[in-house]
Amino acid sequence: MTTASGRANSLVVGGSAIIADAAGRILLERRRDNGKWGIPGGGMHIGETLAECVAREVREETGFLVTVDRIVGVYSDPGHVMVYPDGEARQEFTVCCACTIIGGKLTVSEESLAVEFVALADLDQREIHESGRQRIEDYLANRPAVLR
Numbered sequence: 001m002t003t004a005s006g007r008a009n010s011l012v013v014g015g016s017a018i019i020a021d022a023a024g025r026i027l028l029e030r031r032r033d034n035g036k037w038g039i040p041g042g043g044m045h046i047g048e049t050l051a052e053c054v055a056r057e058v059r060e061e062t063g064f065l066v067t068v069d070r071i072v073g074v075y076s077d078p079g080h081v082m083v084y085p086d087g088e089a090r091q092e093f094t095v096c097c098a099c100t101i102i103g104g105k106l107t108v109s110e111e112s113l114a115v116e117f118v119a120l121a122d123l124d125q126r127e128i129h130e131s132g133r134q135r136i137e138d139y140l141a142n143r144p145a146v147l148r
Contacts, residue, residue: 008081008091015054016041017099018072018139019064025117026136028126029061032113037126039135041094054097062115063107066099072139073146080131096135 017040019027028037040061044053051068058066073096080092108115118126123136138146 007089008078009087009089011091011093013044013050013053014041014092014094015044015050015057016094016096016135017054017058017066017068018096018136019058019062019066019099019101020139021101021117023117023119025119026123027062027064028116028118028128029109029112030114032111035113035127037118037128038132039096041096050095051097054095054099058099059104061109061111063104063109064101065103067102068097068099070098071145072096072098072135073148075131075135075148077131077148092131096138098139 017027019040021027027040029040030037040058041054042057042061044050045056048056054068055066058064075092075094075096077092082090082092084090106115120140123133128136134148138148
């Protein structure tokens, strides 16, 4: 999968999560498909709510059980297109939520190379896609949900 600016041929609703621990560190995963760091998230399944989607993706990718606290923002930039090996070119459409861990255990999934909490001061040392950085900044601003 690559990120490109181009013409999309699909749109899939997705959910993502910002999760901070008691020390204020942000949970990041290093993606197996591109080696970059990001926040957990993925596509919504038919028959589930957005909150269920976010909780499922977090559980699958990190091992944690979470509850959704609030919406950080809705991200639908038509210029942010993910290109997949099968030719799908998907326009971004993700609802990012702030979440709280209620159980589970930190686990690295088959989608990830690593999962860890990262201090805010260390975020710049990680290769994070600009969309992930934007979501983290919006979370830290603690304002009403943004529409981007």
